[in-house]
Amino acid sequence: MDEKVGKFWDKYLTKKVSRIHKKEEILFSDINKTLKLFYHLLGGDKGKELHITDKRSIKTSRTLLEKISGNGETFFLPWQDEKGLYLPASLGYFPLKTHNEMHYYWLVALLTQVNIKGSNREAENQKGVRVLIKKYAGFREFYTYAHQYLLNHYPELSTIESSLEGSSAGNYPNPLWIYPSLSSANKLLDSDDEEEVQRQNDEQRKSETLQMKKKSEQIDDKKETDGLLMFLPESIMSLMEQVKVDRQENDSYDEDALYNAEDLDEITLGQKDANLSARLKMDLDISANSIEEYPLGKGHFIDEWDYKKEVYLKNYVCIKPFISIHTEPIALPKRLEKMMRRIQSELDLMELDRIKRDNLPYGDEINIDTWIDYKGHQNRSNHPQRFFETYERKMRDMSTLILADVSLSTEAGITQEIRVIDMIKDSLMVFSESLYRLQDRFAIYTFSSIKNTKVNFHIIKNFKEKYNDDIRGRIDAIKPGYYTRLGAGIRESAKILEKQQSANKLLLILSDGKPNDVDRYDGRYGIEDTKKAIEEVKKKGITPFCITIDIEAKEYLPYLFGRNSYALIRDAKKLPKVLPEIYMNLTK
Amino acid sequence: MSKTYYLPQSNEVELFKAAEGMNLPILIKGPTGCGKTRFIEAMGEMLGREIYTVVCHDDLSAADLVGRHLIDENGTYWQDGPLTKAVRNGGICYLDEIIEARKDTTVVLHSLADYRRVLPIDRTGEVIEAHPDFMLVVSYNPGYQNVLKGMKPSTKQRFISLSFDYPKADVEKKVLMQESGIDEKIAQKLVDIAGEIRRLGDCDIQEAVSTRLLIYAGKLITKGFDPYQACIHSIVESLSDEEDVLEVLEKLISLHFTKSLNV
Known part of the structure; x- marks a missing residue:
């Protein structure tokens, strides 16, 4: 019961304090596609992706109510770096959907104007705003309205007014502005960006290594399938040993993925006789319906171009044709x-595209042109006499x-x-x-x-x-x-x-x-x-x-x-x- | 002074004149609606030559160009095609969208497009030497990606090539004002819009907005149409059928020509 009351109280407070119009909110996920197109339309870099921005905490002066409810402390600020644009997950500052949507377009447009590396955030933003409202009547209308609305409803924003005129900077973030990227040193912001990058890198490596690991384990499994190995020649034993070593290395993620890949190469191709290893796989893995890649022949060699020497490296590349067998026939999903x-x-x-073919010795209809041509021909005996035409599917x-x-x-x-x-x-x-x-x-x-x-x-x-x-x-x-x-x-x-x-x-x-x-x-x-x-x-x-x-x-x-x-x-x-x-x- | 309005983009007029003086055939490439046909018309007027225009299509046979036998009360007689007429009497023979014509059709041009300047007509056994004022001009739009179509290199390499693109902003603005009668402010806006759409490039729309479409928009505006509506109907809807592209183009227009936000 206490919990319920608490929740209710929390809800009530948040509602009272939050000036966000929940119902009229526009979600980033709904319009990110069009935003991206729009970004390109205004000359944005096509390599950049649009993402949702993370929360940032900024010290602001808050009203008592806001402090109690924990509102107004963190903000979703729009920013960009070399890789992409980062926009709030939702926007709902204004009481009309059209304005909130426009807010997104405004931010994207401003992102094309603001210099990533610009050190002076205010000057960059002001310059961008000026360009946009001068060029686009639609933005002018929106900006005039939005600016006024925000001033009326967010009194703490009044510092913007002065900052717009070029004097002191307010520390309440202006929703109409672009902020510097997280990674750039700025005292206002928490910087946990590096960790994020680190984490992503790790993840990527993990997936790579995982792929490698799978492969090696796949081969490793065969060792345990049955006693068939008993009858295999000695060379196979060396394969097993190699597998073992590799697996140990794979257990630690610290290993360089590239190194793993090279090792993997050793495992599957280390055998002098490609056919033998292939046969080995076949023998062990013949259980019904398991998809197997079946090599068609030993492979053959083709040339490759070396641009430095400007010569073809003869028979340099080995092509190995494969076909998947034991696949299940399926209908169109x-x-x-x-x-x-x-x-x-x-x-x-x-x-439906049908074309007329004329000059035929036989066909559906007589081609009148050819007939007249024949009649007017000087030397009729020389005429090919192909009078017919026919329509056929192209x-x-x-x-x-x-x-x-x-x-x-x-x-x-x-x-x-x-x-x-x-x-x-x-x-x-x-x-x-x-x-x-x-x-x-x-x-x-x-x-x-x-x-x-x-x-x-x-x-x-x-x-x-x-x-x-x-x-x-x-x-x-x-x-x-x-x-x-x-x-x-x-x-x-x-x-x-x-x-x-x-x-x-x-x-x-x-x-x-x-x-x-x-x-x-x-x-x-x-x-x-x-x-x-x-x-x-x-x-x-x-x-x-x-x-x-x-x-x-x-x-x-x-x-x-x-x-x-x-x-x-x-x-x-x-x-x-x-x-x-x-x-x-x-x-x- | 020629009647047809044409504002040169760069050196194309001089090149055309030079080619004309030396009897060289000309190949014009460029996207749709950038002024290829208008250029030829203006040149024809300037040089005082008649223009025989043939719009090529995939059913166009050599006979359609060269001519054929027809019947009247006295029996059959030979009727010159547009190409033969131009060769006999002098004038500019302009083959529009030559890439659409079947490859075997364009081969009849070969002997005309090199130093020989003759047109052999095998049906009548005649070999016509080209009139000194005869000039061959072909055009096509290299933007179409197609395996089955395309000019044979042997045809292509008989021409002086002129590459057209959409005019530069200030030229395009003047063209818009002249052609549709809009004032400079609106013309500037239209040119801005075009510049932005052309930036989208080929991955979202098949081909960017042409000067011709901008002129259409301008004409609608001079007729008293609301600029926003005019742009939607002339520019946006003609460029794409994809929902998301339409939406974003509409947004762009609404930013330039406001449709009241509070509706």
Whole structure:
């Protein structure tokens, strides 16, 4: 009972003190998408993300009631750094929704005006305010109103008035202003930012190491499966030993993830005979329905471009083709059906596309033009006499190879539940479904790499296979791999596409970031090799096209693919819907 | 003084004149509504030449350009196409959106677009030498991403290329005032809006707002339309169908041309 009374009292007090209009509040989560677009519209940096800001405590003079209720002590202040914008989770200073919404837009607009590194917060804000109200009539109206309203209802803000005029600064934060970032030294603010960064780093490392650990444990498990090992040759024993050592190292998170990755490399590839290790896996893991990656042959070698020496490194990269077996055939997931219906209506429009073919020796109708032409021809015996025409569905004569990058980075989450890899899977399903209905020829491959010695090239569907439940099962079984040796992936795909008979060949690359690998295949080296690979592709008469969700891709994609051969998708969740649309646009 | 209003963006007029003097064909690329067609019209007037415009589409056959046999009471006779007319009589043959035409159609241009300057017509067995005043101009919009379309390099490399973009802010402002009759203040606002939308780039909208759309908005405003409404109908709705993009564009317009907040 006491508790109840206490709660009630607390509620009452908070209500009395809080001047926030709860009902008219606007939530950041509801409008963050539009805010982001708006930010870009006003010339904001496209690499920056929008986030919710943390609470900060600021010493202010509070009324007695506020002190009792604990209100007014902490504030959600808008700020920015090199990585993103940080805005309050909700805004409700004004009694009208439109004004509260406008407040968000105002803050975003002001963020584009305020210099991150500017030391003088007041001067920066005032300058920004002046620019905005001069340029935008809408903001002028809002600012005049908001300023007046805040002055009337937040008497402690009156210091703003003076600070606006350029004299002393008030210490009650002005809701219409932008504040310095947490990390910059400012006495007013608690700085727990560093810890946050540290924590994030740790987490990231943990997930990386976890991935590595999983892999090693997976191999380790086999040791215990049954007594089969008894009959295996000696070499296997050495494998076990290696596994053991590695596991110990993995138990501590302090280990450098990169080092782990290199170690992992040793484990899976340390065997001289790749086939033997593969057979070992097969023997031990044959239990029904467990998805297994089955190697198709020993792998083969292809070249790589070294931009420093300006030569091809002959047979430098080892491509290892894999296929997932024991996958469960599945139908198109229910969640994608609605989207598929929408796409279908667009597909129908394409299928209606019929063209006239004339100059035929036989056909549906007589082409009057050809007939007249014949009549007027000087030398009739020379005339080809192809008088007929016919309407037929446009045969598109296209072969499309989709190459999806399934590197470790696709493990990253878009939201709590959805990872990038999930979106890639969904996209591949919707996309294959669309192409199947269009009756276009297509194939799907995925790749990931660890150094030049192992570029896994997964076959999801080749050109000859029929699209069916099994293919969907394989798409569903796609797992994030390791790194992105993009040049190798492109060269291998080009080899496959080259053998196709179609007049038009399209190589569609689905990527989530820059080419990179653990060895020197990073930065310039990776970019240059990829560029070279794309040039080779173009020489073979194949059109490359890249679809990426890497927002920074604008910096290197035009260099790699040319201005018109890539598409940037800001929101990875849109990928499944956009992919077929891009394809249809490309081939209309 | 030419009737058609055209304000040069940079050196395109001089280049056109130079190319004309040396009988070189011209290729103009640029986004939609940036003034390609208007430029050709103005040039035609300036040089006093007739313009034969052909808008290309994927059913355009070589016969549509060169000509074909027709029938009258005396039997069949040959009818010149627009290209042949220009070649015979002199004038500018302007092929708009050449990328839309089938690749085999554009091949008839090859012999005209290099030093030979002849047009062979295989149906009549005639080989026409181009009139000294004949000039070939083609245009296309490089913004479309398409695998199946695109100019053959062998066609592309026979032209002097002129690359157009949306005019610079002050030029665009003058164009807007001249074309739609709005005052400088509103013109400035429209140009500001355009500058902001063009910043969005190609990941959210297919193509940025064109000068043509801005002129439409200006015209609606001179007719007495509320500037906010005019912009919504001429600019925002034409650019996208995506809800979130529409919303944010609407917001942008409302910031420039206020729709009272208290509604």
